[in-house]
Amino acid sequence: MRKKGVVVLLIVAALFLVWTFFLSDRWLEKRLESLLARIAGAKVEIDGFDFSLFGMRMGWEALRFADAGDPWRNLFETGYCVLDLEPGPIFERKFIVEEMRLQKLRFDTARETDGTLEIKAKRKKGPSKLGTMVKDKLEAKLSQLPLFDTKTLAMNIDVEAIWRRLEPTSPAKITRLVQEYERFAEGLQAGLAGIDAEEELAGVAENIDAIDVESLDTLEEMQDALSRLDRISDRLEGVTQTVEQRGGELGEEIVKLENTSASVERWIEEDLARIGNEVKIPRITLENVAEFLFGRKLTERVLKVLKIVEKFRAVSAKIRRFVPVPEIPPRLRGQDISFEKGGGLPAVWFKQASFSTFTRDDVLIEGSLMDLSTGQHLTGKPAVLEAAGGMEGKRSIVLTGRFDWRESVPKDSLRLSMYDIILRDVFLTDFPLLPNTLKKGTASLDAGVEFTGEALEAGIVFLIEDVSFTLPVRESGTYVEQLIYEVSSSIAADIDDIRIEADLEILPERTSLAIRSNLDAIVTGRVDEVLQKEARRVTEQLAERIRSEVQLPRQELYRIAREAESQVSKRLSELERLQDEIEAELKKKRTRIEERIEEETVGKAKKEIEEQRKKQQEALEQEREEKERQLEEERRKAEDAIKSGIKSLF
Amino acid sequence: MVGLKFVGKIFKALRSASSPRQIAGGFILGMLIGLVSLKSLFSAVAIILILVLNVNVAMAASGYAVFRLVTWLVDPWLHTLGYSMLAEAAFLQPAWIYLYNLPLVSFTRFNNTVVMGGFTAYAVLVVPVFILIKRFVVVYRERLEEKVNRWKIVQAVKGSRLFEWVGRITGIGA
Numbered sequence: 001m002r003k004k005g006v007v008v009l010l011i012v013a014a015l016f017l018v019w020t021f022f023l024s025d026r027w028l029e030k031r032l033e034s035l036l037a038r039i040a041g042a043k044v045e046i047d048g049f050d051f052s053l054f055g056m057r058m059g060w061e062a063l064r065f066a067d068a069g070d071p072w073r074n075l076f077e078t079g080y081c082v083l084d085l086e087p088g089p090i091f092e093r094k095f096i097v098e099e100m101r102l103q104k105l106r107f108d109t110a111r112e113t114d115g116t117l118e119i120k121a122k123r124k125k126g127p128s129k130l131g132t133m134v135k136d137k138l139e140a141k142l143s144q145l146p147l148f149d150t151k152t153l154a155m156n157i158d159v160e161a162i163w164r165r166l167e168p169t170s171p172a173k174i175t176r177l178v179q180e181y182e183r184f185a186e187g188l189q190a191g192l193a194g195i196d197a198e199e200e201l202a203g204v205a206e207n208i209d210a211i212d213v214e215s216l217d218t219l220e221e222m223q224d225a226l227s228r229l230d231r232i233s234d235r236l237e238g239v240t241q242t243v244e245q246r247g248g249e250l251g252e253e254i255v256k257l258e259n260t261s262a263s264v265e266r267w268i269e270e271d272l273a274r275i276g277n278e279v280k281i282p283r284i285t286l287e288n289v290a291e292f293l294f295g296r297k298l299t300e301r302v303l304k305v306l307k308i309v310e311k312f313r314a315v316s317a318k319i320r321r322f323v324p325v326p327e328i329p330p331r332l333r334g335q336d337i338s339f340e341k342g343g344g345l346p347a348v349w350f351k352q353a354s355f356s357t358f359t360r361d362d363v364l365i366e367g368s369l370m371d372l373s374t375g376q377h378l379t380g381k382p383a384v385l386e387a388a389g390g391m392e393g394k395r396s397i398v399l400t401g402r403f404d405w406r407e408s409v410p411k412d413s414l415r416l417s418m419y420d421i422i423l424r425d426v427f428l429t430d431f432p433l434l435p436n437t438l439k440k441g442t443a444s445l446d447a448g449v450e451f452t453g454e455a456l457e458a459g460i461v462f463l464i465e466d467v468s469f470t471l472p473v474r475e476s477g478t479y480v481e482q483l484i485y486e487v488s489s490s491i492a493a494d495i496d497d498i499r500i501e502a503d504l505e506i507l508p509e510r511t512s513l514a515i516r517s518n519l520d521a522i523v524t525g526r527v528d529e530v531l532q533k534e535a536r537r538v539t540e541q542l543a544e545r546i547r548s549e550v551q552l553p554r555q556e557l558y559r560i561a562r563e564a565e566s567q568v569s570k571r572l573s574e575l576e577r578l579q580d581e582i583e584a585e586l587k588k589k590r591t592r593i594e595e596r597i598e599e600e601t602v603g604k605a606k607k608e609i610e611e612q613r614k615k616q617q618e619a620l621e622q623e624r625e626e627k628e629r630q631l632e633e634e635r636r637k638a639e640d641a642i643k644s645g646i647k648s649l650f
Numbered sequence: 651m652v653g654l655k656f657v658g659k660i661f662k663a664l665r666s667a668s669s670p671r672q673i674a675g676g677f678i679l680g681m682l683i684g685l686v687s688l689k690s691l692f693s694a695v696a697i698i699l700i701l702v703l704n705v706n707v708a709m710a711a712s713g714y715a716v717f718r719l720v721t722w723l724v725d726p727w728l729h730t731l732g733y734s735m736l737a738e739a740a741f742l743q744p745a746w747i748y749l750y751n752l753p754l755v756s757f758t759r760f761n762n763t764v765v766m767g768g769f770t771a772y773a774v775l776v777v778p779v780f781i782l783i784k785r786f787v788v789v790y791r792e793r794l795e796e797k798v799n800r801w802k803i804v805q806a807v808k809g810s811r812l813f814e815w816v817g818r819i820t821g822i823g824a
Contacts, residue, residue: 005701091753331725332687334764337736339743344751 025049029060040075042066043115056085066115067108074111078355079104094345100353107357134456137511159541162278168546170267174553177260181560184257188250188564192571195246200239201578207232208585213592222597229590236586240579247572254565261557268550275542279535346375355387365389365397376406385414396420409453418445423464428498435469435492442466456506464498487530494522663708664795670787674780676706680713681779685721685768691757692769709783721768728767736766 019027029049036044048061059082067075080103086096211229216222329335338347350372357365367387373379385401396419404411421443428438441464449458469492500517663673679700683693700710721728735742749755759765790798798804 002702002704005703008701009698088753091757092751093756328726329729329763332722332764334687334729334732334762334767336759337733337746337761337763339747339750339761344747 020053024053025051028058036065037117040065040117041068042071042075042117043113056087056090058083058085064109064111064115066111066117068115068117071115072111074106074109074115076105076107077109078102078106089345092345093347095348096345097348097350097353100350102353102355105355105357134451134454134506137506140511159538159545162275162538162542163545166271166274166278166542168271168274168549170264170271170546171549171553173267174264174550174557177264178553178556178560180260181257181557181564184253185560185564188253188567191246191250191253192567195243195571195575197239197243197575198578201236201575201582204232204236204239205582205585207235208582208589211589211593213589213596216593216596219597219600222593222600226590226593226597229586229593233586236579236582243572243575243579247568247575250568254561254568257561257564261561264550264554264557268546271546272543275539275546279538279542344378346373346378349373349375349379357387359389359397363389363391363397365399367399372403376404380406382406410451411453412451413448415448416445417447418443420444425470435471435488437470438464439468439470440466441468441498454508456504458502458504460500460502462498462500462502465496467495467498469495483530483534487527491519491522491526494526495519660708660712661798663706663712664787664790666706668706670784672704673706673709673787674783675703676700676709677713677783678776678780679705680710680715681717681776682772683710684714684717684719685772686765687759687762687768690759690762690765691754692765721764725764728771729763730767731770732763732765732767735770736761736763 026049028051029046032049033044033046043064043066045064045066046060046062049058050060051058059080060078061080062078063081064077065075067073081101083100084098086098089096208229211225213222213225216225350369353369353372355367355369357367359365365387366389367385370384370386371379371381372383373381376382382402382404385399385403387399388397390396398417399415401414402412423438423441423443426438426441427436443465444463445460447458447460447462449456471489471492498517498519500515502513502515504514505512663676668676679696682696686692699705700707736746746761750761760769
């Protein structure tokens with residue numbers, strides 16, 4: 001045994017005691033600030049830290065916890081705080097707080113100095129799985145929520161702006177078609193001039209005239225003339241076919257042109273149809289009106305709650321990591337492996353913490369947080385939050401929470417109930433067609449949110465009674481501003497109470513947001529009626545403008561087409577008339593020649609037969625008369641015989 | 651100058667009145683502090699033992715210095731060894747859990763991979779190192795001391811003004 005050594009040890013022990021009494025508080029304060037700053041990723045300041053080893057008590061006068069996201073604000077700050085520690089677990093390096101009393105807890109307060117941590121935490125942690133999933137899905141939902149923007153509305157009912165966006169194509173297309181028609185009309189003139197049938201027809205007519213039927217004497221001459229007429233007829237037929245073919249060709253071209261003009265109506269219809277796409281006035285229905293009114297605000301609030309739960313869980317998850325993940329620590333630093341799963345006490349356990357805080361409206365809230373620990377599986381108890389408060393001793397705000405991380409799937413729930421909250425000049429919604437600010441009202445709120453693993457379910461019922469709105473100052477500005485003012489004034493006059501119910505569900509497989517309010521029917525009816533009327537007005541104006549733009553070229557188009565058709569028709573009619581005249585003359589001559597031939601051939605034979613028939617008829621008449629005379633004579637003889645017989649009898 | 655003082659202290663210890671057992675004892679206590687962390691309760695115990703027991707303090711310091719350097723060099727290996735014992739050896743888990751919940755034991759920081767690796771290495775090396783140091787002291791005193799003193803480098807160092815000056819201040823040359 002070395003006596004000198006024992007003396008040295010005693011001196012060291014004495015120095016330690018002196019340090020504990022006089023210097024440990026400042027040292028511990030700095031160590032705690034540094035530890036908490038590493039957790040927060042921003043500065044943490046503690047004032048008046050006091051640690052009593054023998055009394056097993058620690059506390060501070062004030063604590064400011066800077067927000068890493070906004071270093072000029074504190075996440076929270078506290079006033080006086082005292083913690084009663086359990087002495088036994090200290091020797092197991094465990095920090096068990098029997099009771100904690102915290103005063104003047106305030107959230108989101110302004111800082112006087114920059115809270116940025118100069119030496120950042122070495123490992124920058126990303127957002128949790130819960131945070132990423134819920135945030136992504138909520139933001140996706142947020143982006144899907146209908147947006148009602150007055151500027152967009154103004155753009156969407158501004159005829160000039162829509163006309164510029166619309167860029168109707170039909171007037172230009174029709175003008176190009178008119179130019180095509182004009183070129184066609186020029187070509188048509190040449191085409192019609194190219195049908196040179198008059199000369200040919202004149203030659204045919206001369207040939208017909210050259211045949212003098214009456215001067216024909218013999219049957220041979222007549223048959224020869226008839227043959228010439230056949231040849232002339234063939235020639236005429238040829239000319240007719242040529243004219244018909246050319247006429248048909250021109251007709252086809254006109255039909256083709258007319259078919260093209262059928263596209264004109266289609267082009268106009270297409271332009272008119274596009275008006276509907278450009279006049280995008282949001283359709284307000286009962287299903288989506290509440291989303292318009294409160295969707296964004298609700299999802300933003302849920303994201304704020306999510307941030308709190310995420311922070312709680314991050315601390316818990318760090319401690320609950322049973323199976324250590326191998327990491328490469330810095331030299332001589334090593335990695336600490338936790339054996340908390342085996343039982344015993346958790347590393348940190350706040351058995352009971354009571355606190356008092358003030359809201360922004362200076363409403364006093366008092367509450368307690370029970371069993372907040374880094375190892376709920378060891379304590380067997382979930383963290384439970386209970387807080388209540390109100391103005392002038394009234395219990396008008398109740399907040400309860402349960403953070404259960406005992407199983408592998410954490411379950412967190414928060415419920416906030418508020419009653420008889422007097423609202424004055426409260427911003428309600430950014431929906432421009434409703435007065436944004438409540439002048440006064442009495443509100444009640446019952447909101448609950450539950451996180452199970454990465455799933456989220458939230459339900460909110462918000463009631464405001466005796467509502468009175470602050471109407472915006474009327475601006476004699478644009479047409480849209482006046483329209484909005486009129487709509488919002490008219491809606492505001494009809495609202496006495498506001499009741500909003502919302503359900504939000506974010507599961508791995510689906511996200512659903514349902515918001516209902518008693519304003520739905522009022523807003524839907526009034527706003528939709530006005531907006532749809534505006535949409536119809538704008539649509540009609542645009543349609544009218546398109547029609548007036550196309551009117552002249554379309555008329556010109558149809559005029560050229562009609563003229564072309566008429567020219568072709570007139571020309572073909574002329575030629576047809578000429579052909580008909582020649583054909584009639586030809587027919588007349590043919591008939592006359594045929595008569596002459598008949599006279600020469602059939603007429604003579606017929607005369608002879610007639611004469612013979614007449615002779616035969618006369619002979620038969622004489623024979624009949626002779627037979628009648630003989631019969632008359634025989635009858636007379638018979639009568640005489642009868643008469644003489646009768647006489648002989650009498 | 652620190653290195654010179656340190657070497658001088660070793661030579662002084664080797665030829666001092668301390669027994670080879672005290673010298674070896676001091677060395678292995680210093681070796682414990684070098685292999686595990688200074689922040690560990692093991693080190694606190696070792697320091698108390700060095701102060702209280704009649705072991706050679708200079709050899710304890712040299713043991714610490716040598717094995718701190720060794721620990722720095724083989725740190726990844728010690729981490730792997732400690733990790734496999736703490737996290738992967740299932741049969742040891744009940745023992746670790748029991749120790750973890752015992753008062754004061756957690757202050758040894760045995761659940762740190764480098765501390766556990768270093769302590770395991772210490773447990774393996776302590777007896778061989780103790781025997782080796784003890785033997786070395788005996789052999790040095792019997793056979794090597796005179797030869798070493800005749801080394802020109804040692805004479806040059808001993809004869810130098812610097813050594814004389816350092817010796818006067820620290821009492822090494824006595």
